[in-house]
Amino acid sequence: MLDDLRYRTRALIHHKQIEDELDEELRFHFDRQVEKLMRSGMSEQEAKRQARLSFGGHEQVKEDCRDARGTGLIELTIDDTKYALRQLVANPTFAIVMIATLALSIGANSAIFSVINGVLLKRLPYDQPERLVRVFLTSQEFPKFPLNPWDFLDFRARNHSFESMAAFTRGDVQLSGDGEPVRLNGFGITSGYFRVLGLHPQLGREFDFQAEVPGNGLQVVLSDRLWRTRFGADPNIIGRKITLNMQPFTVIGVMPPGTEHPGNVYHSVAYGESVDVWWPFSFGGNSNQRGSHYIEGIARLKAGVSVQQAHDEMNAIMAQIGREHSADGTGWRVLLIPLYSEVVGNTRRMLLVLLGAVGIVLLIACANAANLLLARASARQREIAVRLALGAPRLRVIRQLITESLIISLTGGVLGLALAFGGVRGLVSLLPADFPRAHDIHVSWPVLGFTLLISVLTGILFGLAPALQASHTDPKTGLQQGSRSSTATRPQNRLRNALVVAEVSLACVLLIGAGLMLRTFLNLLHLNPGFSEDRVLTASLSLPHQRYKTGEQTAQFYSRLSSTLSQLPGVVSAGAGSDLPWTGYDENNGGWTIEGKKPDPHNETHARYHMATPGYFSAMGIPLLEGRFFTEADKKGAPWVLIINWAMAQKYWPGEDVIGRRISFEDNPKKDEDWMTVVGVVGDVKDQPNSPAAEPAFWWSEYQASESDMSIAIRTQSDPRQVADGLRNAVHQLDPELAVADIKLMNQVADASISTPRFTFVLVGLFAALAVVLAGIGAYGVIAYTVAQRSTEFGLRVALGAQRGDLLRMVLVHSAKLAVPGTIIGVALALSLGRVMQTLIYGVSTADPLIYGCVILMVPAVALLASYVPARRAARADPMQTLRAE
């Protein structure tokens, strides 16, 4: 055994020497045989012939000896590699073009795969994440709705499907005490929240059940990030009191780094390590009040319980609750969504489309590489014929050629990986604002594996066809042809043409995809947003209930702030609203009564609701269509007023004059103050730029409804950033402990909401451009090669009187014969793939005639352009030179 190993190692190390010795040995044998035959009276020639016959294939014998040495495979690979490297060095342009295109496309694939790996493939960072589900309610009107706290307690008490169940609700808190007050991202959580996720504090403990009772909840768990940045990673933090919302909270735990909150659909909190603090959720009020829905559920399935089983059980419980509390519960069903789906959401389709696009680029690069190899294989026909004639088995020739293409593809892969490292960083910076798991995107081991895999597959893919073709070379004709300029056989030409047709069609598909994304993006950019985002500064404030206990106090704060802000130099108008356009809305509000109209039992009234101060609409540039905006007089005690949007006016009072109409939220409105009067109609703003239409919405006067968390909007004459300091000062004059958070331009806010289509457009566009360039190179290569092949023919034609224009036309027609069918196939392919893009596009049909028209014109034009240079060369064919060469 040891001998064996030693022998093989030596055979490998002294490979060259052993090969030479084998040659010498075989030559010795051959010579002795010839001598012997000559002694028996044969002529030298005859003796050599006989000896050669008895010898069999020289190459084959050597091959068998290598096998016998047990090092055949390794030696062969070393040989092949050396040989391939020599070939590549001898032909550097060829090598550089191939490696560069492959590096680009493999790099792009690896970068996209890094995103897919981080977002779709990597497990969620919880123990057995497949058992985690999010719990929602659903009804006909609202596909996905938060839970009612009391319903949640019943769910938790009665179910047998879940190992543990918890609920949470998001809220901003102010941390003050030392330094500038900051606003923190916090979650009120029920007991069991961390148990559901399988997470444990790195310091201290989590909340006990007692903390769910109101008044017992002044406890807080910190995130690792907050603990480090704000408290210097103080190990004695446990038990310390910190000031949150102007109340003393006791720190009871610190979560480990990387603790991620599992998403929140209603407030679109970015998924990830965005939470600063957790505090115990307090159940307050009356357990019979089941109407308000504002907490989100998450649960861990018991082992072996399926989502469907849990779903069925939960719905039985929901039906029971509905019977027990007939006031509510009707029409609500429980909706369980596996956490993974909830987190990954819509990005899945987008990523798969991107992977498809980048995969197409790789395919085109492969087709190009195959084409170049085919061209070279026919130039190397003579060499291959010689090797076959010397008895090299066909498999051996194929191996040799595949080794060559693998070296090219692996080099491309290594360079591609280097590109991917840079590319991923670029990609992450381009990612849409609400992209899930963005911090999980890295070039990691799976990405390395993927790159290796596609490099090898690529090498085989583009190397196989040329290798098979070349190994079919008939030694005899190969040698004959090889003696002069090499000529490709007909099937070779057919294969090369087919590859270009395929490239052209794939490039068409990508171009059409890019066109759809471009139009989507332009549609969103040029869409009438319903507001004007230029020169508007926004920020958010939240007034702690501990200091601003009454509605009057809140109203007074925002009123005074608005008037200070309006007086700042350069300010056109200033106001506050419960939310900014395109950042989502709070909740739906249903079940109100319209004065003078019979309620429709099957169609509950509903509308988005917001709060606004008088200056909000003009600061935001939302136009007044009828009536008036709010005024300072619309405060507590004054008659309740509403401003509605155009969509609400159209839906509930179609064709009527709506100013002065009234609605009520009371079940049985009798008194005059039960009614709210519509005083103004404003223009529509959609929930999101790509929503199909604006939903009905209304605004309460902030001075009557008194929401404490508001977004500030300030419209200025020039650069709105100049009022940022004025805003901070104004807030701190009113209350030095308030944090002014999220200071942003409205431009940025609006921009973030179209970042997903922009991201997709940029990438698909980039890939399409790459595809077109590659396909152009491919077309150029094939045409140039054909022209070179046919130079004699062209020369003869000129000699026989053909006009140069004729030759030019001949070549261009050949190019058109590749481009036209390629385009047709591409268009057909794109039409059939259109469905895939459906959810990613906006305001454009997947069969948009403009895009198809452009692509149909553009792709053949590029192909013709690519073949123009070789065509010119053909037209310049010199008959004299051709004839002399003949």
Place this chain on the structure above:
Amino acid sequence: MTGRIELPQGTLDLLILRTLLPGPQHGWAISERVQQVSSEVLSIQQGSLYPALHRLERRGWIKAEWGTSDNNRRAKYYELTRTGRKQLDAETEAWRKLAVAVEQVLEGA
């Protein structure tokens, strides 16, 4: 060429080892010797001789050294090693047993 028979599997190694018993030989001499001694019945093709030599060398039964042939050319001489000798004994023994047994079956049938 008539009268020659195909070598049964595994016999080639035995023949080579046995041919090397008297002393070192180069490849051509081995094939000549086998042919001669077997009265031209057995002939080893180069296509199987050299891979077999490499295989035996890898197993450590023979070792190779370069020497000068009778016609004054450099030739590779193969020589039995000690394990090769043991192997030859064992294989000869096995072959004899096999031959006797086959013979008995042929006689008895």
